[in-house]
Structure formats: C-alpha cells, structure tokens
Amino acid sequence: MSDITRQFRYRTDENGKEVVEIAIRGKQVLDRPMTNFSTAYSLETRQALGLTGLLPPAVTTLPIQLKRLYTQLQRLPNDLDKHVFLMQLHDRNEIAFHALVAEHLDELMPIIYTPTIGEAITQFSSWFTVPRGVFLSIDEPDQIEAAMSSTNQGPDDIDLVVVTDSEGILGIGDQGVGGVRITIGKLAVYTAAAGIHPLRVLPVVLDVGTDNLELLNDPGYLGVRHARVRGERYDEFVDQFVKTTHKLFPKAMLHWEDFGASNAHALLNRYRDEVCSFNDDIQGTAAIVVAAVLAGIKGSGQRLKNQRIVVHGAGTAGIGIVDLLKDVMMQQGLSEEEANARFYCLGSRGLIREGMKMRDFQEPYARPADEIEDWDLTEPGRATLKDVVSNVHPTILIGTSGRPGSFTEDIVREMAAHVDRPIILPLSNPTTLHEAVPSDLIQWTDGRAMIATGSPFKPVQHNGAEFRIAQANNALVFPGIGLGVIACRASRVTDHMIAAAAQAVADMTEINAAGDALLPSMDAMRTVSATVAVAVAKAAADEGVAEPLENPLQDIWAQMWQPVYPRVEAVTNQYTPKGKNKDTAK
Ligand SMILES: NC(=O)c1ccc[n+]([C@@H]2O[C@H](COP(=O)([O-])OP(=O)(O)OC[C@H]3O[C@@H](n4cnc5c(N)ncnc54)[C@H](O)[C@@H]3O)[C@@H](O)[C@H]2O)c1
Numbered sequence: 001m002s003d004i005t006r007q008f009r010y011r012t013d014e015n016g017k018e019v020v021e022i023a024i025r026g027k028q029v030l031d032r033p034m035t036n037f038s039t040a041y042s043l044e045t046r047q048a049l050g051l052t053g054l055l056p057p058a059v060t061t062l063p064i065q066l067k068r069l070y071t072q073l074q075r076l077p078n079d080l081d082k083h084v085f086l087m088q089l090h091d092r093n094e095i096a097f098h099a100l101v102a103e104h105l106d107e108l109m110p111i112i113y114t115p116t117i118g119e120a121i122t123q124f125s126s127w128f129t130v131p132r133g134v135f136l137s138i139d140e141p142d143q144i145e146a147a148m149s150s151t152n153q154g155p156d157d158i159d160l161v162v163v164t165d166s167e168g169i170l171g172i173g174d175q176g177v178g179g180v181r182i183t184i185g186k187l188a189v190y191t192a193a194a195g196i197h198p199l200r201v202l203p204v205v206l207d208v209g210t211d212n213l214e215l216l217n218d219p220g221y222l223g224v225r226h227a228r229v230r231g232e233r234y235d236e237f238v239d240q241f242v243k244t245t246h247k248l249f250p251k252a253m254l255h256w257e258d259f260g261a262s263n264a265h266a267l268l269n270r271y272r273d274e275v276c277s278f279n280d281d282i283q284g285t286a287a288i289v290v291a292a293v294l295a296g297i298k299g300s301g302q303r304l305k306n307q308r309i310v311v312h313g314a315g316t317a318g319i320g321i322v323d324l325l326k327d328v329m330m331q332q333g334l335s336e337e338e339a340n341a342r343f344y345c346l347g348s349r350g351l352i353r354e355g356m357k358m359r360d361f362q363e364p365y366a367r368p369a370d371e372i373e374d375w376d377l378t379e380p381g382r383a384t385l386k387d388v389v390s391n392v393h394p395t396i397l398i399g400t401s402g403r404p405g406s407f408t409e410d411i412v413r414e415m416a417a418h419v420d421r422p423i424i425l426p427l428s429n430p431t432t433l434h435e436a437v438p439s440d441l442i443q444w445t446d447g448r449a450m451i452a453t454g455s456p457f458k459p460v461q462h463n464g465a466e467f468r469i470a471q472a473n474n475a476l477v478f479p480g481i482g483l484g485v486i487a488c489r490a491s492r493v494t495d496h497m498i499a500a501a502a503q504a505v506a507d508m509t510e511i512n513a514a515g516d517a518l519l520p521s522m523d524a525m526r527t528v529s530a531t532v533a534v535a536v537a538k539a540a541a542d543e544g545v546a547e548p549l550e551n552p553l554q555d556i557w558a559q560m561w562q563p564v565y566p567r568v569e570a571v572t573n574q575y576t577p578k579g580k581n582k583d584t585a586k
C-alpha cells in the first residue's frame with residue numbers, strides 16, 4: 001500500500017481546525033466530492049488550484065450555497081426526485097450535502113433515508129448514475145482484496161465499514177445489487193447524527209446474486225445475474241470478505257445491514273468474538289426499542305419483569321429485541337426461564353410453539369405445545385395474533401413482521417380493554433408496511449396507547465392534546481454506538497454496550513402527560529448520539545474491550561466532524577497513506 005499516490009488529504013492543524021491539502025489541479029478538483037467547494041473557493045485558492053475560468057466570478061459561502069440548493073430541492077415534485085437530487089449533490093459536493101442535511105435534519109432524514117430510500121433501492125438500476133461504494137461479486141471471490149483496496153485507503157484510514165448482502169432490505173426483501181444504497185444511506189446517517197468523518201467510511205455490497213425474479217428479468221439490472229448463492233460458497237465468500245477487511249482496515253467496526261434472518265443471526269454469532277462487529281437490525285433495533293419500552297414502563301410506573309410481550313414477526317429485528325429485553329429482565333432478577341416466559345413470538349405460522357418447525361434463534365421462546373389447548377382458536381391448530389392477544393392480554397405489542405395493517409382495530413381494542421397504557425410499536429419499514437398507523441392506534445385506545453413507529457409519522461391531535469410520535473428507528477442509536485466504539489477504539493461490541501446504549505436513550509425521556517413521546521425526536525440526533533457514545537465507551541471500558549476515555553464527553557465531542565469547508569492548502573507533494581496518524585487521505 002505504501003506507494004499509492006494521494007490526491008488530497010484532510011488533517012487537523014495545531015489549533016484543532018480541519019485543513020485539506022490538495023495536490024490535484026483544475027477540473028479534477030471540481031470532480032471530487034470532497035475537494036469540490038464550487039463557488040465558495042476564494043479567488044486566491046482558485047488561482048492556486050488552477051480553477052481560474054472554471055467557475056463563475058462571484059465568490060460565495062456555504063450558507064449562500066445551501067440557500068440555493070434548498071430552493072432547487074423544494075421545486076422538485078416528489079420525494080424520490082428529492083432523494084436523487086440529494087444523492088447527486090452527495091457525489092458532487094459532499095460537504096454541502098452533509099451541511100444541507102444537518103440544517104434540515106427533520107425534513108431531509110426521511111428523504112435520504114427511510115422511507116424514501118426503499119423506493120430508491122427498488123429503482124437502483126434505472127436511476128444509476130455515478131457509482132459509490134465497493135461492489136464485491138460472488139463470481140470473483142479472488143478480487144475481494146483488489147476491490148477493497150481500490151479506494152486507496154491505508155490501514156488507519158477507515159473507522160467504519162457498512163455491508164449488506166441485500167437479502168432483507170427493510171421489509172421489501174431481496175433487492176440485489178441495489179442494496180448498496182442502504183449502506184450509503186446508513187453512512188450518511190452516521191455522519192449527520194454522529195459526525196463520523198465521511199472519508200473514514202466504506203459502503204460495501206456483497207453481490208451474491210438475487211432471487212428477485214423481477215430484477216433477474218430486467219435487461220437493465222446492474223447486479224450479478226443469477227439466483228442467490230447459498231451454503232458453503234456463500235459462507236466462504238463472506239469469510240473472505242471479513243478477513244480481508246480486517247487485514248486492510250484492522251481498526252474498522254463492521255456494521256452488518258439487512259441480511260436475511262438466518263444469515264444475520266449466524267454471521268453475528270460467528271464474528272462477534274472475532275472482530276469488532278455490529279448487526280444493526282438485531283442490535284441497533286433492539287437498543288432503540290428497549291429504550292422506548294423502558295421509557296414507557298417508567299412513565300406508567302410499571303416494572304419490565306412484569307410485562308407480557310407479544311412480538312409479531314419473530315425474525316432478525318423481532319428476536320433481537322426479545323433477546324435484549326430478556327437480558328434486562330435477567331438483570332432485574334428473573335431467571336432465564338422466567339424471562340423467556342414473558343414473550344409470545346409469532347411467525348408466519350402463528351404463535352411459535354414447541355414441536356413446530358422453527359429457526360434456532362427462535363427456540364428459546366417457543367411456548368409450551370399444550371398452551372393453546374384451552375384457547376378458542378380462530379383457525380384450527382394455529383394461534384393467530386388475534387388469538388394470542390385475546391388470551392394473553394399483552395401489555396406490549398411489537399410489530400416487526402413487514403405485514404401492513406396486521407394490528408387491526410379488533411386486536412388493538414381487545415388489547416386496550418385489559419391494560420391501562422398499552423405500549424404498541426409498529427416498527428416495520430418503509431411506511432407502507434407498518435402494522436398500524438398512529439392516528440388509528442390513538443383513536444382505538446382513546447389516547448391511552450404509547451406508540452413508537454419505524455418510519456416517521458406526523459403528530460396526531462386527540463382530545464385537544466398533541467401526540468408526538470416517537471420514531472423507533474435504529475437510526476437514533478446506531479450512530480452513537482459507532483461513535484462510541486470509534487472514540488475508544490473498542491475491539492468488540494458486547495451486549496453490555498448495547499444495553500448501555502438503550503438505557504442512555506431511555507434516560508433522556510420523561511413521560512408525564514398524554515402525548516409525550518417515548519423517544520427523543522430525530523432532530524436531537526446529535527445530542528442523542530453523543531450521549532449514547534459516552535455510555536457505550538464507558539460500557540466498553542467496564543467490559544475490558546477498550547481503555548477508559550480520559551475525558552469522555554470532550555473526547556467524543558472532539559471526534560464529531562462538522563460539515564463546513566476546511567481551510568485549503570494547495571500542495572505539490574504526493575501522499576502515501578500513513579500507518580500511524582488519524583489523517584484522512586485519498
Ligand atoms: N424500526 C427499525 O429500526 C427496524 C429495524 C429493523 C427492521 N425493521 C423492520 O422490521 C421488519 C422485519 O425486518 P427483519 O429484518 O426482522 O425481517 P425478517 O425477515 O428477519 O423477519 C420478519 C419476520 O416476520 C415473520 N412473518 C412473516 N409473515 C408473518 C405473518 N403473517 N405473521 C407473523 N409473522 C410473520 C417472518 O416469519 C419473519 O420471521 C421490516 O419491515 C423492517 O423494515 C425495523
């Protein structure tokens with residue numbers, strides 16, 4: 001790696017200010033998203049970088065550019081067009097992109113991320129323009145190292161790798177190569193919410209084929225054109241990817257996103273003790289949902305260990321949530337057996353019971369086979385959600401099924417008839433897949449339900465009160481987990497660190513009046529991330545997977561990158577990646 005020529009380098013000067021040294025000249029400067037500051041370049045810098053004549057004469061500032069960009073954005077007719085516009089800005093002027101998102105966080109999160117990103121992913125091959133991310137093909141496993149190295153990054157240059165194999169994108173399933181966009185979206189959220197430096201990250205798609213026939217039959221499809229490879233060849237490919245990533249970027253946290261349920265659990269278990277590895281759908285979702293649950297329970301004066309919890313959709317996210325809730329219950333004094341008994345998990349064949357076919361990660365939660373003997377079932381031999389709710393009287397109902405509308409009026413009214421403050425969490429994304437919408441839930445429970453949803457919803461008015469709807473999306477917590485891990489260079493991500501993240505978010509919320517939300521709002525993401533990061537770094541030190549930070553708040557705050565143009569130095573030297581500093585060179 002040592003003789004790679006660099007074109008520019010971001011570093012911090014003696015006053016802690018960011019500087020970019022630029023060795024390229026002319027049009028090349030404007031062609032790179034991290035060196036193109038466009039009309040904001042001063043006349044001297046334009047001269048020094050050979051930009052004279054390549055830009056209109058006026059010198060502007062980032063705020064003026066943002067005003068112009070925001071006006072252009074607002075003229076666009078729909079969210080997908082806005083998403084594409086923002087992604088093009090991302091590829092043209094990355095700092096302006098991040099600054100625009102930061103300035104309009106609440107409004108633009110749903111555009112760059114869930115739910116709009118779901119639509120963008122399904123249409124990836126038709127709106128593809130500029131490639132971003134690393135594409136690894138199962139048909140060329142010997143190219144993994146070359147592909148991962150083609151970004152010219154040295155061993156100290158990458159803090160975070162987000163990877164997907166696209167089998168379980170949101171609730172929309174197998175999206176083939178288009179899944180690369182979820183890794184880019186997640187990384188944009190890491191930067192917006194936790195100030196992770198945009199040059200110190202790598203989005204990766206493992207293209208192992210697709211079982212999506214629509215994609216396979218589309219002549220314009222840009223991915224590997226065959227069915228999904230499974231089994232040994234898949235495992236070897238993933239293993240090769242993990243080993244290569246760890247070899248090239250030994251300090252990076254590996255974030256797994258939107259794998260199918262079986263692989264998600266298996267890969268987390270395989271790698272969690274080998275590398276610094278985090279599954280967002282399992283652990284990130286669990287952390288944010290447990291935070292919402294803890295806040296709700298505190299608000300209604302209850303104890304977690306006394307709850308009856310029904311989980312509709314016992315897959316990656318659902319069982320991840322259950323596992324973490326169980327850990328917290330055990331910390332509160334329940335035995336494992338007692339804790340397991342608090343959960344009722346449903347899959348596509350209804351309530352999961354002993355003797356049924358199930359996945360290994362569901363086994364601890366299988367209900368006794370004879371439990372439903374006395375139940376008056378809607379369909380013989382299968383306990384549906386309706387049956388479970390009317391027999392169990394749950395206090396908490398969680399939806400991670402991707403089945404829209406499955407929390408029906410009947411079911412919700414039945415649940416609310418037996419609990420004072422039902423906690424109802426329809427978490428499936430994107431918006432169209434929610435198990436119920438907040439306005440219905442509030443109406444059906446006459447304002448008693450405590451709600452959080454996976455995608456954003458507008459506040460709901462009821463009986464003169466405004467209900468702000470908490471968004472229980474892992475985006476509120478994974479950026480802080482990543483920031484904490486990076487700040488203390490944790491070697492592993494442990495369950496204790498995830499539980500600490502959940503508790504930190506729960507502690508930020510007070511539920512006093514009807515309408516109070518279960519979680520902080522998305523526009524408080526930077527504060528939430530910093531708070532989570534401090535808790536995660538502390539838990540990492542307690543667990544012995546990192547050294548304690550000397551001054552946690554200051555260290556973490558200082559780590560957070562701000563989207564402003566750095567001072568420019570036109571240089572002539574060529575860079576080589578350094579092994580030992582935190583500079584970011586390309
Ligand atoms: N809010 C968040 O932060 C968040 C995070 C992760 C996932 N999710 C959402 O949760 C949903 C599921 O994601 P996942 O990654 O866990 O997928 P998954 O495929 O791993 O799990 C879905 C589960 O639902 C079950 N299911 C299917 N049909 C059902 C039915 N009719 N009744 C009951 N269960 C049924 C499946 O058996 C499977 O176990 C998606 O819509 C995803 O967007 C939300």
Ligand SMILES: O=C(O)C[C@H](O)C(=O)O
Nearest residue numbers: 114170171281429473474
């Ligand atoms: O991506 C999201 O919006 C949350 C979650 O990771 C999901 O898969 O739905």
Ligand SMILES: [Mg+2]
Nearest residue numbers: 170257258281
């Ligand atoms: Mg996901």
